[in-house]
Amino acid sequence: MSRSVPSSCAASVSATVPVTVLNGFLGAGKTTLLQSLLVQARQLPHVRLGVIVNEMSTLDVDGAILDGSEVLSRQDARFVSIAAGSISGPEGLAQFGAAVDRLLAADVTHVLIETSGSTHPWPLLEALRAHDDLRLHGFLSVVDCLTLAQDHDFGHTIVPGASRNLAAGQRGIENLLAEQIMFCNRILLSKMDRVDQSALHRIAQAVHPINRGADVMGMQWGNLRLESILQMGPYDHDRVAQLGAELTAWDVEHDTSSMASAADYRIESVVIADARPFHPQRLWDVYNHYLGTGIYRSKGFFWLPSRDQYQLLWNQTAGSVGLEVVNFWKIATLEDDSLNLLPQERAEMRRRLQGQSQAFGDRRCRLTVIGDRDGLADFATAVRACFCTEAEIAAWKAGIAFEDPWPKTLVTLS
Numbered sequence: 001m002s003r004s005v006p007s008s009c010a011a012s013v014s015a016t017v018p019v020t021v022l023n024g025f026l027g028a029g030k031t032t033l034l035q036s037l038l039v040q041a042r043q044l045p046h047v048r049l050g051v052i053v054n055e056m057s058t059l060d061v062d063g064a065i066l067d068g069s070e071v072l073s074r075q076d077a078r079f080v081s082i083a084a085g086s087i088s089g090p091e092g093l094a095q096f097g098a099a100v101d102r103l104l105a106a107d108v109t110h111v112l113i114e115t116s117g118s119t120h121p122w123p124l125l126e127a128l129r130a131h132d133d134l135r136l137h138g139f140l141s142v143v144d145c146l147t148l149a150q151d152h153d154f155g156h157t158i159v160p161g162a163s164r165n166l167a168a169g170q171r172g173i174e175n176l177l178a179e180q181i182m183f184c185n186r187i188l189l190s191k192m193d194r195v196d197q198s199a200l201h202r203i204a205q206a207v208h209p210i211n212r213g214a215d216v217m218g219m220q221w222g223n224l225r226l227e228s229i230l231q232m233g234p235y236d237h238d239r240v241a242q243l244g245a246e247l248t249a250w251d252v253e254h255d256t257s258s259m260a261s262a263a264d265y266r267i268e269s270v271v272i273a274d275a276r277p278f279h280p281q282r283l284w285d286v287y288n289h290y291l292g293t294g295i296y297r298s299k300g301f302f303w304l305p306s307r308d309q310y311q312l313l314w315n316q317t318a319g320s321v322g323l324e325v326v327n328f329w330k331i332a333t334l335e336d337d338s339l340n341l342l343p344q345e346r347a348e349m350r351r352r353l354q355g356q357s358q359a360f361g362d363r364r365c366r367l368t369v370i371g372d373r374d375g376l377a378d379f380a381t382a383v384r385a386c387f388c389t390e391a392e393i394a395a396w397k398a399g400i401a402f403e404d405p406w407p408k409t410l411v412t413l414s
Contacts, residue, residue: 302314310329
């Protein structure tokens with residue numbers, strides 16, 4: 001079966017499926033961009049996107065977000081989740097081939113790969129080049145303006161920090177950031193609305209010299225046109241071959257693996273899961289007093305006794321946290337008499353709640369926290385201390401109000 005490809009592709013590769021990789025550090029905005037692209041694809045009947053999402057944690061938050069957005073379900077044959085840390089590590093690459101086979105069987109016209117924030121580009125680039133049925137076009141590096149401004153002197157400390165690490169015979173976060181930029185062919189400066197114009201200019205000045213062969217674009221809320229991605233020409237592997245060879249040689253010299261994992265950058269993750277709600281005031285205190293620079297990313301779903309009808313999304317990057325209403329809990333819908341559910345609807349809702357917690361229904365908290373191994377345990381302990389005690393749960397059941405300092409204004413994005 002022939003496939004439609006950009007005119008820049010030669011006839012010899014007409015049977016290959018184009019691939020775009022969404023790469024970038026933890027919390028840079030890759031999932032938001034992916035959602036935007038999938039929504040746009042709905043308006044293009046000739047485009048049938050296949051998606052591979054790589055989660056660092058076993059908690060598939062991004063897949064659940066896509067489920068909730070009704071853009072693409074995890075049950076769809078065109079969606080594959082790889083929860084193996086980094087897709088560029090041995091386990092991730094082992095799953096990569098099977099994921100591609102599934103997407104090709106679903107007759108997709110373009111593949112999007114969202115990597116985990118700890119993904120080292122070179123092994124993934126090599127795997128894509130070696131695959132006969134794929135041809136890489138876009139390797140996009142999503143760079144978080146806010147994180148660079150707060151933690152990396154607007155990007156100016158990335159290269160010096162990476163050089164110091166290599167001189168000491170080790171890798172660090174700066175190396176990961178630098179390599180994600182050096183191997184891409186388009187740099188997307190995300191969250192540009194979170195910094196002023198002078199800061200954005202400083203960031204662009206620091207980032208562009210790291211990879212002068214890549215386009216630099218500003219982006220907010222994933223507002224990148226899908227057509228601009230589909231029209232990108234084939235990726236130039238020859239341009240980065242020497243850089244890849246140098247990194248491979250460094251690995252040989254230092255007896256490390258080119259399939260760098262999160263552990264190589266001292267990044268670890270932990271999953272926090274409990275049916276109980278977080279106490280809103282204690283969670284607020286932890287956010288304001290315990291969230292240090294070593295906690296790179298935390299995300300997941302949770303509930304508060306003060307807002308017990310809402311399934312909330314916790315979305316933290318560096319020192320900022322976003323809270324979003326994802327949906328209503330099923331049990332809250334069942335308990336709300338004002339909705340006037342039909343008997344059949346109530347019966348179906350009760351069926352879906354079978355096997356759930358007797359006390360809380362489908363309400364539960366599930367967070368994955370990713371950070372430097374030295375500070376991760378302390379932060380996770382502080383978060384776990386935010387779960388409501390038995391006395392506080394009894395107060396919630398009695399209808400007693402809780403102190404809730406979190407913002408209460410709802411903003412709808414159209």
